[in-house]
Amino acid sequence: MNYFLTEEQQAIVDISREIAQKKIKPVREHYDVTEEYPWPIVEELRKADLFGVYFHPNYGGLGGGGMELCLVMEEISKACAGIALSIACTALCAFPIILFGTPEQKKRYLPDLASGKRLGAFTITEPEAGSDATATRCTAKKDGDFYILNGTKNFCSNGNAAEIYTLFASTNLKRGARGISAFIVEKGTHGFSMGKKEVKMGIRASPTYELNFDNCKISKDNLLGGEGHGLSVAQGTFDISRPGVAAQALGIAQGALDETLAYAKMRKQFGQSVLSFQSSQHMAADMATQIEAARALLYTVTKAMDHELLQAVEKSEKSGKAVYDELKQIASRRWTKYSAMVKLYCSDVAMKVTTDAVQLCGGIGYMRDFPVEKFMRDAKITQIYEGTNQIQRNEIGYALIKELSQK
């Protein structure tokens, strides 16, 4: 299917595919088993400039948007969704800075994130605050020119590999949701330490950590957006970051289908190829159709979002105002509904397709030394993180009701 990619976008696909197929495929099992961090692969991704595809050239980026990030995520995830997270988590750290950062914050943090010199992470979840981010207990107490962070964050993807973190903490517990603020925290800040490392079902090449803050003192210049605006920073970020998860899910689904077709064609039962049975063909047909529908939705929404986002980024570079403020000038409505649809649909497709892929491969599909079961394990998280699919449905339902009331 021709999606009319630009020359640059096609180059991104070609390079990402070459790295995925030549460099990642041979080692993905190793990282899945050992849970080591794939630094040699990260180095390949750095050298190929893939960390910088969605950053403005002023920070050393290629000048692309969400679409470019999605293309990288899709291709890398076809080989290993866990390794793809090195880029996705860095993006999730960078997006709030791109959208809400001051010119100084952008100059200070974006170049290293764009080159991949320093990786990023995003941390909002807490033991008691998951889907309900308003239950945040981690606090940031103002103290002169500083904030003092105290509390625990958990399930932080890219955990100890990252060096720059965007973090959400309450600057005023009494105000609940309106008391949450966003901050940028650097690794090595006194009072900031790694807690336990989680052992996970999938995406095992990506380290998930608990983060502890014990009287961790950060400059007031690290406040991202205004005090009490944290939830809006998180929501604005998710609007543009969720397609990245969708692209990861899409890559997982496509990767699983590719492996499955190759195997089913070769595998002989009753004297013929398994793929020659109509029951297999119908399963494969459904998988391929769902994948193509997911891709069409993802690309359409992401291209439309980029149309506004890239204008806002360009304007912000000239005006010095935050990208998010420029975005609101261009269009008053948010992208929440569509980005939720994309994330919901692609991840549900990934789960369905990978489950069917294991079924179609039969016994070998269930075995660890065949890659299809890994795709199934990796697919599950895409229905959970960056907002569970139940939350995505809430967002879509809420948007539908709001649209009705405006008619």
Next chain:
Amino acid sequence: MHIVICIKQTPATSNVQIDPKTGTLKREGMAAAINPFDEYAIEEGVRIKERVPNTTVSVITMGPPQAEEALRDAISRGADLGFHLCDRAFAGADTYATSYALQMGIRKIEKETGKKISLIICGKQTNDGDTGHVGPGVAAWLDFPNVAYVKKVEEVSENSIRVWRMMEDGTDIIEMPLPALIAVVKEINEPRVPSLRGKMAAKKAVIPRWTAQDIEADKTKIGLGGSPTIVASSFNPPPRTGGVKIEGTTPEEKAKNLVAKLLEMKLL
């Protein structure tokens, strides 16, 4: 430094057909790519560039118009400049005529860029012709010292290079003055994937296309007419059978093991 890498666009398959009339390779209509051994040459050139400041990496190829793609591919993998020898008069060249034309092209690169050439890097052979002659041939025409089967560049400076040559019975460590030529084996490195910036630069790069006249080639030394080689027949040589390596940590131990082996085989 100025490094020149000689590359060839070859069929992207190991199943190459031979034209029974001319004894040369049939290339029409085949998917083509950089000769795999040349990818290691490009990577090594780019790695030296990353080690030695102010290094320029030029790439040269001789071939039909579509061979320009191979030069752009090399630029996307980190080379700076590409030069294309392209003229019907070059067609049908054997390794003698090819190495002659390449060295004339290399002389012109030096003149055009104004940068003295310090090192030429080739792959050890191509995956279609398989001779391994062209690299050393180029060195002979230029009167450069050369080392083939290089598996490691240990040290390189403006004036000299120290390399490891892979031999059947071990490794030679050779130091030679520059300018010189090396032909590299696949053990030398792991070629990188092109970078995004490299790919964009490759698309925009202006690649000069030079004819036989442009490089002031002697017409009697190029193309089929300038090729003294006559291919009588081609065949796959029988595989060599491996010998036995006598293990041991000291020469004495090895000698003891050898005697034991000979006794076991009832040769002593």
